Amino acid sequence: MNASSSQPVFPFSALVGQDALRQALLLAAIDPALGGVLVSGPRGTAKSTAARALAELLHEGRFVTLPLGASEEQLVGTLDIQGALRDGNVTFSPGLLAKAHRGVLYVDEVNLLPNPLVDQLLDVAASGVNIVERDGISHRHDARFVLIGTMNPEEGELRPQLLDRFGLAVDMSNVFDADVRQRIVKARLAFDEDAESFRAQYDAEQSALEQRLHAARALLASLDFHEAIHARVSELCIAAHVDGLRADLVMLRAARALAALENAARIEVEHVDRVADAVLRHRRREKEDGTGQAPAPHESTRREEQPKPNESDWGYLPPEPVGTTKIKQVRPLAAKKA
Template identity: 75%
Template sequence: MNQNTFPFTALVAQAPLQQALLLAAVDPSIGGVLVSGPRGTAKSTAARALAELLPEGKLVTLPLGASEEQLIGTLDIQSALRDGGVKFSPGLLAKAHLGVLYVDEVNLLPNPLVDQLLDVAASGVNIIERDGISHRHDARFVLIGTMNPEEGELRPQLLDRFGLAVEMSNCFDAGVRQRIVKSRLAFDTDPEEFRVRHEGEQTSLGQCIHAARAALSSFDFDDAVHARVSELCIEAHVDGLRADIVMLRAARALAALDGASNVTVMHVERVADAVLKHRRRETESPSREPAARESTPHDAGSGESDWGAMPPEPTGIAKVKQVRPLAAKKA
């Protein structure tokens, strides 16, 4: 264990973030977690803390300037042609297998790179193809992408590909700020003693994640759960059906994490915000008929209501000199 890692169970006032990360850890096929918010809101701290809870305890960070080859790996074509075998040099996706892949400032990465990341995060498989030669390997990891909205947004098509989203904000509650600062200072003063204090909770949560993963396949969804998922997604005016599928998977992961015997509507309600936050679309409110007003003689004369028209007002009248036709003058 890394003595410099802040314990996941010691995070203060981060319940929505902790839940989203745990759901993705239980079922990585949810598609990763997008965490947006200003600097200093514990985004990277939470990512490192989650990695420690997983069996491999592995955290791989994608640097901002990473190339496609660094991400997906490379194939030695010359070796394949010479020896008839595929020589594969693993990339970051392979190294992150069974761990956490952390991408800071994901909104600043090239869109094609983000697309590849999200494809592999959802499928659990990485496929590399070069000059008619291909290689595939397992790449099941928890994808955590963070971003500061002030530095740019992700395209809606890419936003939708993230399974869950959590929006962090600066804390302006004095009591909560004090609890966060006291906890951090206690860790910085004596990390070992601080970690020992939370060791029991950490061990219990790690075992809970392992048990939840094993139980996933035993869960099914009844009609009430399906109906509530559809209702929530329709109310949010989401595009496509990805939100429905992710919400069902997230509700199942939460039920497994809770040790429940089945998925309920309550589980759906508890994951809905993280599923819909980045997918919800604003729609124009339906137009309303104009309010009725008293009829005027102008309305009565026209035979129809001219709503919004101003009543006629008298204007200044100027006397216009009559000009006789030219022919009349000659006569």
């Protein structure tokens, strides 16, 4: 039972299918510094069910939802400036980031939130610390949580700069396999009919998974990256034409978290390959037609490639293509006979 809710929670171990989503959520739970998971897909694909199920596996079991209309103060918390000036004591009223500490912060339709709010949210998710500053007075507190953002692509996209800040990304799709659909529906019907009996069937699996998560967190620091791991990560990121080095860092962390989850003695190249899609899915810039060719440079990139003038060439404009007109050739008139 989720500590933050009196309603029974669908067990994580009972989720049918969704292998990519389950792996991504578990890795983010093992190493929250990955930066969270972005889940993209249509309505009715059990995104929130999976998020609540993950929260139940964590130590505190906290599940905090960030509403669309939330303000910055609701998110980060507030400081009593008047009280600080009067009494010299800083009184901090916790926001949603503080309440989500050691739990899950769930943001539905993250693509509809104001960009500054998303940016601030991602900063704290990656650092694990929330700093509130008002009029020269500051307060900081731990805010280590698993960030899960969901979105429906039909309702708008996130800016590329924000997409890149999410550690892992999973695309959900409608299920068209009859057997899988039936298993999902049967499990949900059984849970809705008698939640306690349904949950009891998964007690042993849930307990074992909780122990695996705690053991994996403890194992992280002892796993190191050997040269073959660095080489494979670089190879995959270069092939995907990603911007910057964030993808490399996230892929290394994700591979380490997967190795820890499986209680492996060391990180293997196989671990890198198994997390690569979730790391590169929202960062990949190569063509999706399977040619492996790099995409055409962006217009702004092409402009930057033009030769730059000297600083003294005030008013210089780069050359631009000019349309041409085909001119019909005219034969010279024959010379008149004498």
